[in-house]
Amino acid sequence: DIVMTQSPDSLAVSLGERATINCKSSQSVLYNPNNKNYLAWFQQKPGQPPKLLIYWASTRESGVPDRFSGSGSGTDFSLTISSLQAEDVAVYYCQQYSGNPYTFGQGTKVEIK
Amino acid sequence: QVQLQESGPGLVKPSETLPLTCTVSGVSISADYWGWIRQPPGKGLEWIAYVSNSGTTTYNPSLKSRVTISVDTSKNQLSLTLSSVTAADTAIYYCARGRSASGQRIFDYWGQGTLVTVSS
Numbered sequence: 001d002i003v004m005t006q007s008p009d010s011l012a013v014s015l016g017e018r019a020t021i022n023c024k025s026s027q028s029v030l031y032n033p034n035n036k037n038y039l040a041w042f043q044q045k046p047g048q049p050p051k052l053l054i055y056w057a058s059t060r061e062s063g064v065p066d067r068f069s070g071s072g073s074g075t076d077f078s079l080t081i082s083s084l085q086a087e088d089v090a091v092y093y094c095q096q097y098s099g100n101p102y103t104f105g106q107g108t109k110v111e112i113k
Numbered sequence: 114q115v116q117l118q119e120s121g122p123g124l125v126k127p128s129e130t131l132p133l134t135c136t137v138s139g140v141s142i143s144a145d146y147w148g149w150i151r152q153p154p155g156k157g158l159e160w161i162a163y164v165s166n167s168g169t170t171t172y173n174p175s176l177k178s179r180v181t182i183s184v185d186t187s188k189n190q191l192s193l194t195l196s197s198v199t200a201a202d203t204a205i206y207y208c209a210r211g212r213s214a215s216g217q218r219i220f221d222y223w224g225q226g227t228l229v230t231v232s233s
Contacts, residue, residue: 034215042158049207049223050150050158055214061221093158097217101173102160 002027002096006105012113019081021108023094028074031098038098041070041079044107045090053092054079086112115139117208117224124230131198131231135191135208135224142166142184146211146218147191149182151204152226159204161193163211163218198231205229 003026013019029038037057042050052061054070057077067082081088089112094105121133133149148163162172162182170182179196191208205226211218 031215036215038214038217040219049209049226050220051223052219052221055219095158095160095220097214097219100171101175102218104158104160106157 001101002029002099002103004094004096004103004105006092006094006108008108009106010109010111012111013081013084014113015086016083017113019084019088019110021079021092021094021110023072023077023079023105025075025077025096027098029096029098030074037073037077038096039070039072039077040095040097041068042093042095042104043088043090044093050093081110084110084112115210115222117210117222119206119208119224119227121206121227121229123228124232125198125202126233127199127231128197131193131195131202131229133193133195133206133208133227133229135193137189137191137208137210140210141186142189142191143186146213147184148209148211148218148220149191149193150207150209150220150223151202152207153201153204154228161195161206164191200231203229203231 007022039057041054044050058070091107116138143166149161164182181194207226209220210222212221
């Protein structure tokens, strides 16, 4: 199985400041024939299902604010919230869909400082 | 607008079989792939399985021996059964659409989830 490890486990950031979450996979999720990274990011607010934010490591899902961005390739990835808003308080998960089984990181809790 | 709604028994006894149903609206279930993901209370996410519109199934190897996933196109429903349940199967179970993505699936629409507790 591909193990996804996120850091940090929790993060407190002031409103309007940048928040960065890291995700490392135990194997590369880059598929060379199409040069795509099979990596997604989800946001989960309390009592709600996960919401897809980013796929292909850096493509924003329709309707997701542009303050959310994804980067990285191979085994190392990041999700950045450029200017944290109150509504961004949530747990964020990375997920690889490169191979069976699909696996998720353990989650990173983002709070307001 | 794509909407998914899970339904299940809420409480299941150890060693019994858990049946779950997901009713899809706003899109034909024949149009894409569909999957199940679960989340133990207060913990992380675990992908269980997905099924194609033609019934082709892919399972998480850790659960494969106990899980069956299927679609009923006449009812626009997705189903999951999990046999021989234990307390470790207590979780919120989500159904989701698996959008086709260069040979794999991206879970873009999710239901609200249904909590299943395994207890005698």
